[in-house]
Amino acid sequence: MTPELVVFWLLSVLTVASAVMVVSTPHVVHAALWLVVTLGAVAGCFLVLTAEFVAWVQVLIYVGAVVVLLLFALMLTRSPASTTGATSRNRPVAAFAGFSTFGVLAVVLTSGFRGIVLDLDSQPDQLGGAAPPERIGDTRSVGEAIFTHWVLAFEVLSVILLAALIGAIVVSGRVRDRDRQEAAAGGGS
Amino acid sequence: MNEFIAPTVEYAELSPLLIVLGAAVVGVTLEAFLPRRGRHRIQVVFTLVALVAALLATGWVAAGLDEVEGASGRGLIAAEGAIAVDGPSVFMWGVLLVFSIISVMLFAERRIEGGVSAFAGQAAALPGTEAEREASRQGIEHTEVFPLVLFAIGGMLLFPASNDLLTMFIALEVLSLPLYLLCGLARRRRLISQEAAMKYFLLGAFSSAFFVYGIALVYGYAGSFTLADIHAAVDNNTGSTNLLLAGMGLIAVGLLFKVSAAPFHAWTPDVYQGAPTPVTGFMAACTKLAAFGALLRVFYVAFGGAQWDWRPMIWVVAALTMAIGAVVALTQSDIKRMLAYSSIAHAGFLLVGFAGAYGGDGITSLQSVLFYLAAYGFSTIGAFAVVMLVRDPGGEATHLSRWAGLGKTSPLVAGVFAFFMLAFAGIPLTSGFTSKWTVFSAAWAGGAWPLVLLAVGMSAVAAYFYVRVIVLMFFSDPVVDGPTVSVPSLFTSSALVVAVVATVVLGILPGPVLDLAQQAGAFVR
Numbered sequence: 001m002t003p004e005l006v007v008f009w010l011l012s013v014l015t016v017a018s019a020v021m022v023v024s025t026p027h028v029v030h031a032a033l034w035l036v037v038t039l040g041a042v043a044g045c046f047l048v049l050t051a052e053f054v055a056w057v058q059v060l061i062y063v064g065a066v067v068v069l070l071l072f073a074l075m076l077t078r079s080p081a082s083t084t085g086a087t088s089r090n091r092p093v094a095a096f097a098g099f100s101t102f103g104v105l106a107v108v109l110t111s112g113f114r115g116i117v118l119d120l121d122s123q124p125d126q127l128g129g130a131a132p133p134e135r136i137g138d139t140r141s142v143g144e145a146i147f148t149h150w151v152l153a154f155e156v157l158s159v160i161l162l163a164a165l166i167g168a169i170v171v172s173g174r175v176r177d178r179d180r181q182e183a184a185a186g187g188g189s
Numbered sequence: 190m191n192e193f194i195a196p197t198v199e200y201a202e203l204s205p206l207l208i209v210l211g212a213a214v215v216g217v218t219l220e221a222f223l224p225r226r227g228r229h230r231i232q233v234v235f236t237l238v239a240l241v242a243a244l245l246a247t248g249w250v251a252a253g254l255d256e257v258e259g260a261s262g263r264g265l266i267a268a269e270g271a272i273a274v275d276g277p278s279v280f281m282w283g284v285l286l287v288f289s290i291i292s293v294m295l296f297a298e299r300r301i302e303g304g305v306s307a308f309a310g311q312a313a314a315l316p317g318t319e320a321e322r323e324a325s326r327q328g329i330e331h332t333e334v335f336p337l338v339l340f341a342i343g344g345m346l347l348f349p350a351s352n353d354l355l356t357m358f359i360a361l362e363v364l365s366l367p368l369y370l371l372c373g374l375a376r377r378r379r380l381i382s383q384e385a386a387m388k389y390f391l392l393g394a395f396s397s398a399f400f401v402y403g404i405a406l407v408y409g410y411a412g413s414f415t416l417a418d419i420h421a422a423v424d425n426n427t428g429s430t431n432l433l434l435a436g437m438g439l440i441a442v443g444l445l446f447k448v449s450a451a452p453f454h455a456w457t458p459d460v461y462q463g464a465p466t467p468v469t470g471f472m473a474a475c476t477k478l479a480a481f482g483a484l485l486r487v488f489y490v491a492f493g494g495a496q497w498d499w500r501p502m503i504w505v506v507a508a509l510t511m512a513i514g515a516v517v518a519l520t521q522s523d524i525k526r527m528l529a530y531s532s533i534a535h536a537g538f539l540l541v542g543f544a545g546a547y548g549g550d551g552i553t554s555l556q557s558v559l560f561y562l563a564a565y566g567f568s569t570i571g572a573f574a575v576v577m578l579v580r581d582p583g584g585e586a587t588h589l590s591r592w593a594g595l596g597k598t599s600p601l602v603a604g605v606f607a608f609f610m611l612a613f614a615g616i617p618l619t620s621g622f623t624s625k626w627t628v629f630s631a632a633w634a635g636g637a638w639p640l641v642l643l644a645v646g647m648s649a650v651a652a653y654f655y656v657r658v659i660v661l662m663f664f665s666d667p668v669v670d671g672p673t674v675s676v677p678s679l680f681t682s683s684a685l686v687v688a689v690v691a692t693v694v695l696g697i698l699p700g701p702v703l704d705l706a707q708q709a710g711a712f713v714r
Contacts, residue, residue, distance in 0.1 A: 104435070105435075108431050108432060108435045111429055111432075112409055112410070112428070112429040112431055112432035113409060113429075113432075144193065147196070148193075148195075148196045149196070149270070150271070150355065151196045151198070151268070151269060152198065152272065152356060153271060153356050153359050156210075156347065156360070157359055159210055159213070159214075159340065159343065159363055160359070160362050160363050160366060162213075162217065162340075163337065163340040163363065163367050164366055166217055166220075166333055166337060167337065167366065167367065167369075167370040169333070170331055170333045170334075170337070170370060170374070171312045171313060171370065171373065172312075172313050173313055174313055174314075
C-alpha cells in the first residue's frame with residue numbers, strides 16, 4: 001500500500017460516509033453542510049488522482065458556490081428546518097433504484113478500469129492537444145487544451161451563461177416604473 | 190515548456206452558426222437600450238434578417254464544400270476538430286433555418302391576442318394577481334424571447350454538426366436552456382405553462398446527466414471524445430466492451446429523450462400542451478431535427494462498427510415509440526396533447542429509418558431520415574399555427590370537442606388543418622406519404638422488414654385518429670358558442686402558406702428536395 005493509496009481510501013470512505021449522511025439527516029441545513037464534506041472529499045480524491053486543476057475548481061464551484069447557493073435558497077424560501085418532509089412511501093422503490101444503479105455502475109467501472117495505472121513518467125498525450133503536456137491534469141496543460149483544442153466548446157459555454165442570465169432576468173425581473181409609464185403612454189400598442 | 194500554438198478556426202465555414210449566435214448577443218444588447226415601445230417590431234425584424242442571412246451563408250457554404258478523399262462525403266472538419274461541416278450538417282442547417290424563420294414569424298404574431306404576443310406580459314408576476322392584470326392592461330410584453338430563440342437555434346445548428354462528444358454536450362445545453370424558459374412564458378393558462386417548464390427542465394437535466402455519464406464512459410473506453418477516434422477504437426476493439434455498451438446506452442438515453450422516443454417520452458404531452466403554441470411548433474420541428482441529426486451522427490459515425498450491439502436496442506425503442514404514440518393518441522381529448530402523441534409516433538417512424546442503418550446504393554437511411562424530418566417539420570409547424578387561430582374568449586380552444594363542426598363555420602381553416610392531418614397520416618399526394626415511403630424503403634433495404642411491417646400497421650392506427658379529427662370538424666354539428674377563428678396578421682398567414690405549399694410540393698414533386706438530401710451524402714469523419 002503506497003501512501004497515495006491510503007490517502008485515497010481514506011478520502012473515499014469519507015466521501016461515501018458523508019454522502020450517506022446527506023440523504024439520511026432529517027435537517028435540510030445539515031444535509032447541505034454534509035454536502036460540503038462530500039464535495040470537499042471528492043476534491044481531495046481528484047488531487048490524489050493528479051487532477052489538481054479539477055480539484056480546485058471543485059472546491060471553488062461546488063463547495064464555494066453551489067452549496068452557498070443551496071443554503072441561500074433554503075434561507076429565502078423559509079423551508080421548514082427540522083421536518084422530515086422528504087420521506088415518502090416511495091422510499092423502498094427509490095432505494096432499490098439507487099442500489100441497482102450503483103451495482104451496475106460499480107460492475108461496469110471496475111471491469112472497465114481495473115488494473116489501469118496512470119504512468120506519470122512517460123507523459124502520454126491524453127488531452128488531445130497538439131503538444132504533449134508536461135504533466136497530466138495540472139493547470140497549465142488543462143489551460144492549453146482549453147484554449148487550443150477545445151476553444152470552440154469554451155466559447156460556446158459563455159453563450160450558455162449569457163442565455164441563462166437573460167432567462168433568469170426574464171422569469172424573475174419586474175418591469176420598472178419608467179417602462180410602465182412609457183408603455184401606458186404608448187396606449188398599449 | 191512548449192510554445193502556445195494558436196488554434197485555427199474556419200470562420201467562413203462556420204458563418205451560419207456565428208451569425209445566429211452573434212445576432213443573439215446583439216439582440217440582448219438591443220433589449221437593454223431600445224425604448225420599450227418599438228422594441229417588439231425591431232426585434233422581430235432583426236431576428237428575421239439574421240436568420241435569412243444565416244440561411245444565405247449556409248447556401249454559400251454548401252456550394253463550396255470539397256470532396257473528401259477516400260470517403261463518400263463532402264465537407265471538412267472545422268474549429269480544431271469540434272465541428273464537422275459536411276453535407277448532412279449543411280442540409281440540416283438549411284432546413285433548421287427555414288423552420289426557424291417560420292417559427293419566429295409565429296412568435297411575432299400579435300393580432301390574434303389583440304395587440305400583444307402569445308408570451309406572458311410579465312413572467313415574474315404571479316398568475317391571477319393584480320400585477321399580472323396590470324401588465325397585460327398596459328401591453329407590456331417580453332421581447333427577450335427573440336434573443337432566447339436565437340440562442341436555441343444556435344445550439345440546434347451546433348448539435349447535429351458537432352464532431353466530438355464534448356461539443357455535442359455543450360450544444361445540447363445551449364439548445365435546451367432557452368427552450369425550458371420559453372416553455373414557461375405562455376400568456377394564457379400560465380400555471381400549466383410553468384408546470385411544463387418545470388417538468389421539462391427537471392427531466393431534461395436528468396437526461397443531460399445520463400448523456401454526460403455516457404460520454405465519460407465512452408471516453409474511458411476510447412480515450413478520446415472525437416467521433417473518428419471512437420470509431421477507430423470500436424473497429425480495433427480496444428478497451429473493455431462493458432464500458433462501450435454502458436456508454437452507448439447512456440448516450441442513447443440522453444438523445445432519445447430529446448427526440449421524445451418511448452420510454453423517455455413522458456414529458457412530451459405535458460410540455461407540448463403547456464408551452465405557448467408557437468414554441469410548441471418550434472420544438473416539434475426544430476428540436477426533433479437537431480436531436481435526430483445528433484443521434485444519427487453519433488451512432489453512424491462513432492458507433493458504426495458496433496451496430497450489431499445497438500441495433501436491437503433501437504428496434505425495441507422504435508417499436509415501443511410507434512405503439513405508444515399511435516395508441517395513446519387515440520384517447521386524447523386535447524388537440525395539443527394529441528399532436529404531441531402524434532409527434533411521438535413520428536419519432537418512432539424516424540427511428541425505423543434509423544434502425545435500418547442502410548448505407549448502400551440508392552437512398553441511404555441517413556438521407557431518408559433527413560428528408561422525413563424536413564417534410565414533417567413543415568406540416569407540424571403548420572398544424573400548431575392553426576391551433577393558434579382557433580380561439581375561445583379565454584385563449585386557444587384546445588379541447589377537441591370545441592373543434593366540432595369547425596368545417597361548417599370556417600371551412601378554410603378547417604380545410605388547412607385537415608390537410609395537415611392527412612399529411613401526418615401519410616395519404617398520397619402529401620409530403621407525409623413520400624417521406625414515409627423513403628424512410629420505410631431505406632429501412633427495408635437495411636433488413637429491418639419486421640419493423641417496417643409494424644410501422645405500416647401503426648401508421649394505419651395513427652391514421653384513425655387523424656381522420657377522426659377531420660370527421661369531427663366536417664361531419665359534426667357546430668357547438669353552440671363555438672370557438673371563433675381569429676384573423677391573423679401577415680406573419681402567421683404567410684407561415685401557414687409556406688407550410689401548406691411545402692407539404693403539397695414535397696408530396697407531389699419530392700424530387701428536388703430528395704436530390705438535395707441525396708447530395709448531402711454521408712457524414713464526414
